[in-house]
Amino acid sequence: MATRRVRYPIAVVGAGALGRLFAAGLARVGPVVLVARDAQRAAALAQGYTWVTLEGARRVRPPVAHPGALPEADWVVLVVKGPDTAAAARLAGRMRPKGVLSLQNGLVEATLRRALPGLHAAQGVTTEGAYREGERVVWAGRGETLVPPGFEPIAQALAQAGFRARVEPSIHEARLKKLLVNLVINPLTALARVENGRVAEPPLDALARRLIAEALPVLRGEGLELTPREAEALVFGVARDTARNRSSMLQDVLAGRPTELETLTGAFVALAERRGLEVPTHRAVYALLQAWEQARGLGDDA
């Protein structure tokens, strides 16, 4: 007789910076399971980890699982990096969930749909800021998490756990705004090896304006109603508000890790192509970063 698997209300797939942050908070208010990439990583995490907030550090020990010992879950929050999306989504599907919510950056919905046919899967937006320092996770900046309609239980659980989270009816627009910001700040900071604030200053601001101008017609075709002035205010506002931060793409480049280039600029360039629109500056930064990844054996072609 088959043994019945444990079923959790929420599972978090991807035990990195965001995954550890959300799991630590959610574990304070209800059952949650954190799913690691493999048994070895799960065993290390099962010892617990340190969650550093502005109020101080605390030790947390949410239940941990891995692909070889997978519980079921009503809802899955997916927080892996772009290149790992398909594999992690398939793993999420094995948990027999009602829905899978990605809080990743970039454009991943098409990958989710391919990996999870027939399942309720969508992408939200989070501006939480977290990074890892060894086994510790540091909650570096309090942000907001917007989830699509249909994922109310996840928004409620996150809000109960103390995160700013809500259902956003215009989630598509929120996603496109975040995409615009990431399309400009991530590649420029990664290529120039500078913190976010430098994108709003000469000489990078001119290149940023060019990327914004090329992106707008494509994003407008997807439904984003922003004037060039509003788009620049958005991107430069985020760059200034996070002036001392290192973007995730810069951190990946500095650490010699694969970046989220394909789900970000790569997916955007493909979108522009489908719409018959020219985005030469995006193509240029794409080629430069692709070349960097390939030279290090990190890219898709490696």
Ligand SMILES: NC(=O)c1ccc[n+]([C@@H]2O[C@H](COP(=O)([O-])OP(=O)(O)OC[C@H]3O[C@@H](n4cnc5c(N)ncnc54)[C@H](OP(=O)(O)O)[C@@H]3O)[C@@H](O)[C@H]2O)c1
């Ligand atoms: N960190 C932030 O502040 C922040 C803010 C907003 C949005 N985001 C977005 O959120 C996503 C996650 O970012 P992050 O900073 O949390 O990344 P991260 O620290 O690299 O964490 C990703 C985690 O996913 C794990 N993973 C990869 N493939 C997996 C699989 N098949 N099954 C289970 N786990 C798997 C990785 O395992 P290994 O450790 O073994 O590689 C890693 O622990 C990205 O799209 C990022 O752009 C991040």
